[in-house]
């Protein structure tokens with residue numbers, strides 16, 4: 001199949017899953033913003049997005065997006081290295097036009113995944129996973145089940161620990177670099193940009209990433225100030 005057999009097809013898959021993940025983080029940061037305004041409203045949203053069938057379907061689609069994006073990233077990197085052979089070690093100076101982020105997308109992605117592991121342990125594992133296990137009949141702590149949909153409680157627990165803030169800031173800065181490059185590069189790979197549009201997509205991507213990541217950082221700082 002073209003999407004798996006050709007290098008261009010694989011880039012299209014990377015781009016589409018990447019744009020889908022950018023939409024997800026945008027939705028996520030807007031949802032978190034509600035927590036800055038009213039924790040009661042935030043808990044109502046968490047309840048709505050708990051282990052209901054539509055939320056579970058969304059989680060499965062989201063997980064598939066992440067897994068495909070990561071597998072293709074590794075695949076494309078290995079393929080590029082193989083194509084360049086030993087030449088990649090010969091390059092000591094890079095053209096100025098090649099951004100730092102574009103050269104480090106895999107490393108930045110690995111930092112984001114490391115952050116996500118910490119994030120899932122703090123939130124998803126205590127929320128949706130607990131509800132799903134309870135529904136499946138597993139022996140789960142009663143209190144944990146009762147608090148599973150209470151997003152405010154988990155935010156408090158996570159940000160009461162001072163190490164959470166630096167870990168989030170490191171993950172978010174890596175995500176900013178990853179997103180700013182991924183944004184315009186995706187539009188280029190799917191063929192909707194040209195020399196005139198690339199600078200426009202770069203500007204849009206920089207603004208989009210800065211607003212999303214900036215809001216996440218403000219949230220993490222505010223929660224730390226309140227709960228730590």
Ligand code: HEM
Nearest residue numbers: 025032046049050058059062123124127128151216219220
């Ligand atoms: C201040 C920063 C953040 C806070 C307070 C936060 C909070 C949360 C909470 C409360 C949940 C559980 C929601 C639920 O199960 O109903 C969650 C899930 C999740 N978060 Fe975050 N988050 C933050 C940053 C991020 C970032 C930067 C990413 C992506 C790189 C991310 C990715 C996810 C994912 C993939 C899930 C699982 C979604 C699902 O179950 O469908 N989060 N987050």
